[in-house]
Amino acid sequence: MNELDIEAVADPDLRDPVLVEGLPGVGHVGKLAADHLVEEKESELVRRVYSEHLPPQVSVSDDGTTELACAEIHAVELEDRDLLVLTGDHQASDNAGHYRLTGAFLDAAESFEVETVYALGGVPTGELMDEYAVVGAATDADFVAELEDAGVEFREDEPAGGIVGTSGLLLGLGERRGLRATCLMGETSGYLVDPKSARAVLEVLEDVLGFEVNFDSLEERAEEMEDVANKIQEMENQQSGMPSDENLRYIG
Amino acid sequence: MNELDIEAVADPDLRDPVLVEGLPGVGHVGKLAADHLVEEKESELVRRVYSEHLPPQVSVSDDGTTELACAEIHAVELEDRDLLVLTGDHQASDNAGHYRLTGAFLDAAESFEVETVYALGGVPTGELMDEYAVVGAATDADFVAELEDAGVEFREDEPAGGIVGTSGLLLGLGERRGLRATCLMGETSGYLVDPKSARAVLEVLEDVLGFEVNFDSLEERAEEMEDVANKIQEMENQQSGMPSDENLRYIG
Amino acid sequence: MNELDIEAVADPDLRDPVLVEGLPGVGHVGKLAADHLVEEKESELVRRVYSEHLPPQVSVSDDGTTELACAEIHAVELEDRDLLVLTGDHQASDNAGHYRLTGAFLDAAESFEVETVYALGGVPTGELMDEYAVVGAATDADFVAELEDAGVEFREDEPAGGIVGTSGLLLGLGERRGLRATCLMGETSGYLVDPKSARAVLEVLEDVLGFEVNFDSLEERAEEMEDVANKIQEMENQQSGMPSDENLRYIG
Amino acid sequence: MNELDIEAVADPDLRDPVLVEGLPGVGHVGKLAADHLVEEKESELVRRVYSEHLPPQVSVSDDGTTELACAEIHAVELEDRDLLVLTGDHQASDNAGHYRLTGAFLDAAESFEVETVYALGGVPTGELMDEYAVVGAATDADFVAELEDAGVEFREDEPAGGIVGTSGLLLGLGERRGLRATCLMGETSGYLVDPKSARAVLEVLEDVLGFEVNFDSLEERAEEMEDVANKIQEMENQQSGMPSDENLRYIG
Structure with a gap:
């Protein structure tokens, strides 16, 4: 294997595609959002990216078969345009790897003539929350203004x-290639996998890209997580009246 | 020295060889099993693999002579076929090294026309045990079915x-080269070097590959380990009634 | 992106330029001093250095736009000569990266015919202080003598x-290229961002290079830091009478 | 600078030279011994080895001038033959660096037609000691026998x-190049810089290589260290009656 290996699985014609990234991160917000798009919409795997900069491991499926660590790019069909959605279970395992993998993701996106990138993620607030603002950053002031109009x-x-x-470098390296890029970050406690924050991010995306997606499965997941959070809070209340960072750290 | 250096020690003709890997890992199950095959059967060292990705050290033999850290591949003669058995005292010391060393192991195996790979290892259960199931994963559904028939x-x-x-990547990288590969993992507490778990794994291999091996030396080693475990449990019982992870962690 | 990428933003003619470096370090003394020169004097960005050896991240400006981690070299106009001032928010993130980035900085400086390098930094004393000596080291004995005359x-x-x-390697690698280089280190507690120490270093530079700079903004910053230090000391005094390393560690 | 840079400072004709290595390690035994040879005998610096795999730093001499981190090889004149003595303040800072630097050291040694390597070091015993055995390991059984005759x-x-x-790899990589190599390890507590252990190692070397060296300066250093050790032991005795690992760890 080479240091980076982009496997071309399919090469469909895409309508005005943008790249949407959702790899693991704070609250798994970006990953939940990206996986939701791939599951809810018509989608097709188009690229696998293997790399020495991903962890040296295979995952095991429910049927006992294995898959080498990789990132996947899916073509997702929306009403009026198509997306390329980048998903996976891993970030790069070293600093240079972040640069090189992000470069490979941008190479793949540019081979489909992508001009705009949406990196999805979470921003930790440190407290459990009821409302989920989406915080943004973008490569240029026009893009900032456009996203502000959409409530970011x-x-x-x-x-x-x-x-x-990866999210940061999609903007940093993307801009150097002449792409427009934004990172949309749903507010999230930072303690729990957060489907509600993922929904907030996707609602911004619906508005900006002009599509609609069903949120039922994400809501179900959110209710499960709420049950978990409530149980923890109950246990905590019996002790000290407040959830502590220690106990809530990354349950999901 | 190059980053990777495969030293060809011998090039015997082998009968339908498969690669069996047993490097250090959980309970040293894979290493014990692979070393046992090399010791009990007719065997011949065929390759040494040196690498900057192995620790920078020499081991010292009982006669005072030294050997540079390496992985070894032995040709092992069974009743009806031959094995290539990969053994050694080290895993790679960095992530990219895991990919590159595993690539070198597969290169060496393919130079002997190996088409199937058995990675041996342990899966930690967290408790001392009486019966040792062997858990598996494989590159394709047919191989899964075949191994299920053998009790995996x-x-x-x-x-x-x-x-x-290495075990994971033998499957992940092996599959990408068109090889069939499985990882056979003996259940083991995870606290002690576990010759009984190694025997359970070898018994599956006997069944699948059609050979028999004498387990006397492995049983002796198991009895020694049991004495160690019993003493620890006694000491523990005098204190708290239960062995703790802390005290049992990796004795062997 | 390549491992190292020097972006040429401008190529002005410079008068007898020397390189002045101020990247983050002890008390942020070097960074404060270098940033102060760039802000107070006529200056122009001439080079950006991007690298896989910098952290994989973008910073976000107040207007919501992002900038990829980089080091910047500014041309700064003094009374009788020009400076190249190296600034940035990051040191290299790995050992080899320190060597390679410093090599790139020296390449850029040499393209402007720089022959002398001033690395600015702090030297920790472990205690809060009233007077700020500047401690030095240089590539050759003549330079040492010259700087001693200036009070170093x-x-x-x-x-x-x-x-x-970076500071150390500018001397070490600079000397190997035939450049004269010194590191000027302002004494500083090591606990707080220290604008007074930065002023002490700049006063040496004023003397050696023959220029004057207004210190008002640095003094304001120093007063803010003093307020912070006083508050901490008050709190400490109410408790144990002495500021402790633990509580003062890197506030700024 | 390249990843590895061997600077040829001098190229004297040497009489049947062997390589003696003494880089920092347990008790600084090897470094003390090698530095002692360079100081006590006629010696000439012949090579400097610079590398990205050494720490990114300069040392500062008493006169204020700096020197880039490097390893040095000195030609040392004995009664009947010459030595190449490898000294320095640093080991490699990463695993691959150990392999590459050791390769460079061997390249330099082979350019002087060295056929035998003596790596000097310490072996920790965990207790303060009165007598200092020298423990050995070597690349071949003949060399082992020869050294046993000298009391190793x-x-x-x-x-x-x-x-x-480095010591280990001089044997491991040296053997692969067809060199004979040994590591001579003086017993040492492991807590203190140990000039007595260094003397023990040098006495073996005197015997094997047929030379004599004055030990006065090493004895002085040993007495200083003994004073330090006695003071620590006194302080300890006032408290618990025994020196603890914690308090003695690496004083020198």
Whole structure:
């Protein structure tokens, strides 16, 4: 295997495609959102990206067969246009790998003449929440204005520390290639896998890209997570009256 | 030295060889099983693989001479066919190294026209056990079915987190080269070097590959380990009645 | 993107330029000093250096737009000569990266015919201080003598452990290319971002390079930091009478 | 700079030279011994080895001038033959670096037609000691026998875990190039820089290579260290009666 290996699974003609990325991250918001699009809409796997910069492992399916760690790009059919949706179970395992994998993702997207990139993710608030704002950042001021019209919030000093990993580099490296790119980050506690935050991000995407998606399965998942959160809060209340970071850290 | 260096020690003609891997891992199950085959059967060292991705060290033999860290491939003569058995004291020391070393192992195996790979290992159960199931995963559904007939168990969501390291990549990279590959994992507490689990794995291999091997030395080793485990349990019982993970972690 | 990417933003003619480096480090002394020169004097961005050896991230500006992690080189106009000032928010994220990025910085400087390098930084004293000596090290004895005349102190065994990171390599690699280089290190507690130490370093630079710079904004910043330090000391005094390393560690 | 850079400082004709290595390690035994030879005998610096695999730093001399991290090879003149003595302040900072730097050291040694390598080091015993055995390992049985005649002890299972770093690879990679190599390890507590252990190692070397060296300066250093050790032991005795690993760890 080479350091990076892009396997071309299919080469459909796509209508004005944009790249949507949802790899694991804060609250798994981006991953939940991207996986939801692939599951709910007509979709077709078009690329697999293998790399030495992904963890050295195979996953095991329910039927006992294995699959080498990879990132996948799916063509997703919307009402008026198509998406390329980047999904997977892993971020790169080292710094240079983040740069090289993101470069490979952009190469694949550009082979489908993508000009715009939507990186999806979460921004941690540190507290359980009822309403989910979507915070944004983008490569240029026009894109910022356009997303503000769709309800995305742009806040000074947020996210503090910038945007790291694949999402950040899709903007940083994308801009250097002349692409427009944004990162849409749903607010989330940071403690739990957060389907409600994923829905908030997808609703922005619906508005901006002009499509509709059914949220039933995401709502079911959200209710399951709420049950988990409530149980934890109950246990906590019996003890100290407040959920602690320690106990809630990443349950999902 | 190059990044990877495959030293060809011998090039015997082999009868329909398969690759069997047993590098260090959970309970040292795979290593114990592979070393047992090399010791009990007629065997000949055919390849040494040196690499910058192995730890920078030499081991010292009882006679005071040294050997550079390497992985070894032995030709092992069974009743009706031959094996290539991969053994060694080290896994790769970095992620990319896992990919590159596994690639080198597969290159060596393919130079002997190997078409099937058996990666041997352990799956941790977290408790001391009396019976040792062998859990499997494989590159294709036919191989899964074939191994199920030999008593291998295929379980949903097990091993959780997939199969990492050389064993995982022998399946992941092997499949990409068109090889059939399986990982056979003996159940083991995860706390102790486990010759009984190694025997369980070898018994599946006997069945699948049609050979017999004497288990006396492995049984002796198992009895020694049992003495160790009993002593620990006694000490523990005097204190808290139950062995703790802390105290049992990797004795062997 | 390549492993290292030097973007030529502008190519002005410069008068006898020297390179001044101020990347993040102890007390952010070097960074404060270098940023201050770029802000107070006529300056023009001439180079951006991108690299896989910088963290995989973008920063987000107040207007919501993003910028890929990079180091910047600015041409700064002084009374009688020009400077190239190296600034940025990151050191290299790995050892080899320090060597390669510093090599790129020196390549860029040499393309402007730089012959002398001033690396700016801080040297930790472990205690809050009233007076700020500037400690030095240089590539050759003549340069040491010249800097001693300007009040720089050269002390046996200081800094203990040598000079690490970009500052150290600008001397080490610079010397191997035939450049003269010095590291000027302002004494600083090591606990707080230290604008006063940055001023002390700049005053040496004023003397050596023959220019004057207004320190008002740096003084304001210093007063803010003093307020922070005083509050901490008050809180501490109410408790134990002395500021502790734990509580003061890197506030800024 | 390249990944590895061997600077040829001088190219004297040497009489039947062997390579002696003494880089930092357990008790700094090897480094003390190698530095002692360079200081006590006629010696000349012949090679500097720079590398990205050494830490990114410069050391500062007492006169304020700096030197880039490097390893040095000195020609040392003995009564009947010459040595090449490898010294320095650093081991490689990563695994592959150990392989590549050791390869460079061997390249340099072979350019002087070296056929035999003596790696010097310490083996930790975990307790303060009065007598200092020298434990050995070597690339071939003849060399083992020869060194046993000189009083070197070869012990089963010692050093446990093999020999790591440059010393280990000088044997491992040296053997692959057809060189004879040994590692001579002075017993040492492992807590203190140990000039007495260094003397023990040098006495073996005197015997094997047929030379004599004055030990006065090493003895002085040993007395200083003994004073330090006694003071620590006194302080300890006032408290618990025994020196603890915690307090003695690496004082020098």
